[in-house]
Amino acid sequence: MELVAFPVELLVSIIVCLDVRDILRCREVCVFFKTLIDEDVHTQYKIELALAGMEDGPPSALTPSDRLAILRERQEAWKSLTWKARTEYDMRRGGVWELYGGVLAQADGDRTLVCAQLPSVIRGIEEKVWTVEDVGVKIRDFGMDPAQDLLIIIQHHTEGSDLLSRVHLRSLVSGKIHPHAPKGGMLMHKLRPGQYSYTIQTSEDFLGLLIQSFELGESELLIWNWKSGTLRLHLHGEFLPSFAFLTSQYILITTFPDEDPDEEGNFPHTITSRILVVDVDAAPEQPTQLSDLDYLCAFHYPTLSNNFTTIAMSLRSDPGPHWRPNPSLKVPFHISRTDRLFVITMWLTEGHAHVALLSLIPASTFLSAMASLAPGETRREFEWSEWGPRGSRFLVAPSRHTTVWVCYVYGMTFVMVLRSGSQQVIMTLDFNQLDIRRTLCEDDPETETPTENARLVTETTEFRRAGVFLDPVQTSLPYWLRKTRPLGGEGAEGEGHFEAVMLSEDSLIMVSSQSHIRKYRVLTF
Template sequence: MLTFQVETHVHDLCSLPTELIIKLLDELDFRSLLLCRQVCRFFQTIIDEDAALQYKIELAVAGMEDGPPSARSPAERLAKLKARQAAWNSLQPSSQKTIPMLRGEVWELYGGVLAQARGPQSLAFRQLPSDIRGIEEKEWMIEDVGIAIRDFGMDPAQDLLVVIETPLGRIVNTHLLELSTGRRHPIASKSVLSYRPAGSHSFAIQISGDFLGVFFISGDESESELLIWNWKTGDRELCVYSCDGAEVASFAFLSDRHVLIVGVNLPDAPLEDQQQPGLVLFVIDFLKTPADTQDIKDVDFLCTFHYPTLSPLATPLAMTVRSDPAPSWKPHHDLLVPFYTSREDRLIVVTLWVADRLVVRSLLLLVPSSILLSRVNSLAPGEFKRHFPWEEWGPQVLV
C-alpha cells in the first residue's frame, strides 16, 4: 500500500509542467536533490540538465557557498566552480606571480589581501587576483597610520584594520582603523582599546565578526593573556591568563561564541597515566564567561579535546592553532565573487612541534570545524567540563 502511494505521488509530480518541477526542486538542499535524483529517470534527467540544480550540488561537493547576486548566470558560476576544482585537483594554477616580501617587517595575509609594513608607520596592501573568481589585483598604501606599528591584523570584509601601537610604557593600545584609508573605523564606538599586560609580550590577533581576540604572548617570566573584545561596542568579553603549569599556547575562534585554545596542562586534564604534559584543545563560550580577569584554571570551560599520548622519547615544544577564514566570514560584497569557502567546511589547523631525540618534528592536524562543533553541540544544556578523548574526535591513523 505504501509503495502504491509513493508511486502515485511520483506520477502526480511528473505530470506537472517541467518549469514548476524545477522550481520545487530548487527549494531543496543538495542532499534532498541527490535523493530525488534516485527516484526516477525523469527526475534524474531534470536535475542533471538544470545548471542551477547542478550548481547547488557541486557547491556542496566543493565545500563552497554561493556568492552574492550578480550578472553571472548559474551556468557561468557552475563552469567557474568546475574550473576551480580542476585546478585544485591538478595543482595547476591559472596564473602565477611573484610578490617580493620585505625582510624584518611585520606582515599579514587574510581574506585574499597581503599587507606588509613599510617602515614604522606605513602599510602596503595588495588584493591578490583570481582569474576564476573574477577578483582584480589592487594595490594601495596607508602612508602614515599615525602611530608606530608593533603588530597588526585585518578583515577586508569589514574594512577593518587592527593596529597594536608600539608600547612606550606598560599600556598596550590597540587601534581600530579603516583598512582602505587608515582613518578611525566609523562602526567602532571606541577608536582605541587599551590594556595593561603583566609583562613584555608579542601578539597574535584574530578577528571574527564583531569580536577581536588579542593573545599577549609572554616574553619573560610573566603569564600569557588572552583578551576578547566586541570591537564595535568596545566591551570586553573575556580575559584569561595562564600560569603555574597551565600554559595557553594559541587560540582561534571556533564559532561566533566559542573560542578554541590549545595548550599544555589545561585545567582538569586527566594526566594520571601519562608520561608527558597533557596536550588539549580547550573550548570556552566567551559570551557566557565573566569578563573579569581569570586564571585559565578557574574558567568553566565547555569541553576539551585531548591529543593521544606521545612516545616517551618525544617532548612537546610548541603548539599552535589557526583557522582562516573566521567562522562567519564571507568576502566583501563589492567583490561579487561567484562562490567562497563554506562556513560549515572550514578547517582547523593544529601544528605540534616535538623533539624526537635530537630531531625536531612537526605534526600537522587538519580538523573540519564541523567535527569539533558537533561535539560541542552534543553537550546537554548546562553541561560543562566535558572531556573528549582522542578516540572520540581524532583520526585513528596519524599520517
C-alpha cells in the first residue's frame, strides 16, 4: 500500500516501463491502479499496441494520443475490412515481380524495374512510384528489402562450360551498388548448366537463396551474410522444397519423404512430412547434404494414408523476422517484429486426384517447443500430437489457392479468395492470440462483436477430407475469420474478375493477369 502514496506522475512513469502483461496485472490490483492505468494515454497506447500486434514507430510530431487514435482507426478498418482508398497499377511484361515491405516492384523488360511504395491513408504513407532504369544485367529474378534499401538481382552468366549465378546487391532507390555490400557489390555461386528457379529471403544481415532445378533434380540452399559476403550455410540435396527464417539465427526447412509405391500401388510412409529447424550459427562451414545435417529439431506432420503421397510443399511468411519499415516513412507504428504466421501448403496426390492442404502455424508454436530443448541437444523430434492439435490450424486450401501470387500472409494474417455463387469473396484469417484473448473476456467493452462478416473460430475442427490421413486430425488454434465482397455492384469492365489476392501491411492487392485485364488493384487502409 505504500505505493499508493507515491506521486501519480512517478507511478505512471514506472508502470509505462513495465511489460504489457505486468501492466495488465497491476490493473487488477485495485480500483486506484485500474483508474490510473485506464486514464493514462501513454499506458493505454502501449496496451493497445501489444493487443494489436504492433510496435511503436520512430519519434515524430505525433503525440501518444494521436498515435492511439490512429491505431484504433487502423484496427477498426481492418476488422471490418473497410478500406479508405483504391489504387491501380498496370501489370508489366517483364515476367518477374515482388511484393515486400509495402513495395510492389515489377520488371519492365529484362533490365528495368518499376517500383511503387503502396500508400496508407491511415498510417500516413504517401504513394511513390519510381523506375530503376537499366541495371546493367539481364534480370533472371530479384528480391528486395525496402527497410534496408536493398535490391537483390539474380543474373545468369556463362564462363566457358560454367554457369554462374551472380547475386548483385544494389540500392532499391538508385540501382547503384549498395553501400553496405562487399567489394564489387556481388556474390557468386557456380551451377551446373540447366534451368533454375529461385526463392530469395532476407533477415537483417542474412540473405537466403534457395536454388532449385527440377530438370536436374537437385536443390541448394545458401545463406550469406550479405554485408560481409561470408557464406554461412550451404545445404544441397534432391528435396529442399522451401525455407523461411524463423529468427535471424534459425531457419525452417520443409521436407517430405521421397518414396515409390509398392507392387499394389500403396506408399509405405515410413517417414512423415516434417519441418526442420536449422541453427545457422551451428551450421558446418563446408557444403552439407540435408540428410547429413545435424538439425536442431523437427516438427512432424500426421501420417498419410496408404493412398496419398506428398508431391510438393511450400512455406511462406512475411515479413522477415526483426523487420521494421524504413525510418524515412515515419510511420506511427508498425507490425510486431516477433509475431508472425507461417503458412505451409501441402500438395497431395491420390492417383490422378490432387488436394492442397493449408497448415497455419504461429512462430510462437515453434519457439515454445524449442524452449524445451536441453542445452546442446539436437535432432529432437516433435511428434504431431506434441505441437499440432493446439498450436496450429489445418484447412483444405480453396480451389483458387495460388502457386504464383504467393504473398498471401503478412504478420499474423492469412488472406484467400473464395467464390460464393457468382461473386468472389475475400477472406482473412487473423491469428493474433492476444487480441483473441481480449475478445473472450466478456466484460471488456472494447472487444469485437461477431457479425455476419466476422466470427471468432475457437472450436476444435476435424479435417474432413476422408482417407487422407491414417488417423483423424484435429486442430484448435483460435482465429478471427472475416470476409468482404470487394467489388460487388461495380459495373466497370472486368471489375469482378480477379484470380488471387495478396496482403501487405496497409493493403489488399487483387491480381488480374488475364490478357485483357492485367492489373493490380490495391485496396488501401
